[in-house]
Amino acid sequence: AQSVAQPEDQVNVAEGNPLTVKCTYSVSGNPYLFWYVQYPNRGLQFLLKYITGDNLVKGSYGFEAEFNKSQTSFHLKKPSALVSDSALYFCAVRDPDTGRRALTFGSGTRLQVQP
Amino acid sequence: GAGVSQSPSNKVTEKGKDVELRCDPISGHTALYWYRQSLGQGLEFLIYFQGNSAPDKSGLPSDRFSAERTGGSVSTLTIQRTQQEDSAVYLCASRPGSEETQYFGPGTRLLVL
Numbered sequence A: 001a002q003s004v005a006q007p008e009d010q011v012n013v014a015e016g017n018p019l020t021v022k023c024t025y026s027v028s029g030n031p032y033l034f035w036y037v038q039y040p041n042r043g044l045q046f047l048l049k050y051i052t053g054d055n056l057v058k059g060s061y062g063f064e065a066e067f068n069k070s071q072t073s074f075h076l077k078k079p080s081a082l083v084s085d086s087a088l089y090f091c092a093v094r095d096p097d098t099g100r101r102a103l104t105f106g107s108g109t110r111l112q113v114q115p
Numbered sequence B: 001g002a003g004v005s006q007s008p009s010n011k012v013t014e015k016g017k018d019v020e021l022r023c024d025p026i027s028g029h030t031a032l033y034w035y036r037q038s039l040g041q042g043l044e045f046l047i048y049f050q051g052n053s054a055p056d057k058s059g060l061p062s063d064r065f066s067a068e069r070t071g072g073s074v075s076t077l078t079i080q081r082t083q084q085e086d087s088a089v090y091l092c093a094s095r096p097g098s099e100e101t102q103y104f105g106p107g108t109r110l111l112v113l
Helices: none
Strands: A003-005 A010-014 A019-021 A024-026 A033-038 A044-050 A056-058 A064-068 A073-078 A087-094 A103-105 A109-114 B005-007 B010-013 B019-024 B031-038 B042-050 B065-069 B075-079 B088-095 B108-112
Touching: A003 A087, A003 A103, A010 A019, A019 A109, A024 A073, A024 A087, A033 A064, A033 A073, A044 A056, A044 A064, A073 A087, A103 B042, B005 B088, B010 B019, B019 B088, B019 B108, B031 B075, B042 B065, B042 B075, B075 B088
Parallel strands: A010 A109, B010 B108
Antiparallel strands: A003 A024, A019 A073, A033 A044, A033 A087, A056 A064, A064 A073, A087 A103, A087 A109, B005 B019, B019 B075, B031 B042, B031 B088, B065 B075, B088 B108
């Protein structure tokens, strides 16, 4: 079965500094990978996805993620953090069942950006 | 455009009561999912609908949980004889048939007393 690991419960970064939120995955076949963000009392908002192509994927709000097949990683990055980026971030991998395509999520990483 | 909507946004119920949660997907999205977000279990898949096909119920945690989707659009998740461990946020997502990205609603926060 597929799985996702987010090894950090919380990441703290100062505003203006670069940020990285880590994600590793395990899935049979080609990985379809996603990042979502959740603000308090809100649903999940889609940030970006990797399906195929360039290993560096650009998404919403200046976020990007780097797919590394050999390390089975899909880390989320941003060159300069904003206080408004503080939220809960989820990495997800798609079910290899091409019919259902359900997502398996990591446990989430809370990003705290300090002014 | 309009996103996925869910109602109610919050629901408090007593143990043993039945509850119904509603999801309105994005218009034209043929795929619809229910997930549950709880402190102990994280985010977990519950059920999947694709058009008018029979749903994939493989994620439902017990037979107290059921869901239907009428006319390929609105979906209702029903929990019978609620238990305290059912307390969670129930998230609905929809997806166009030909795309991979799922779009989530704001969720229904369920508290079972």
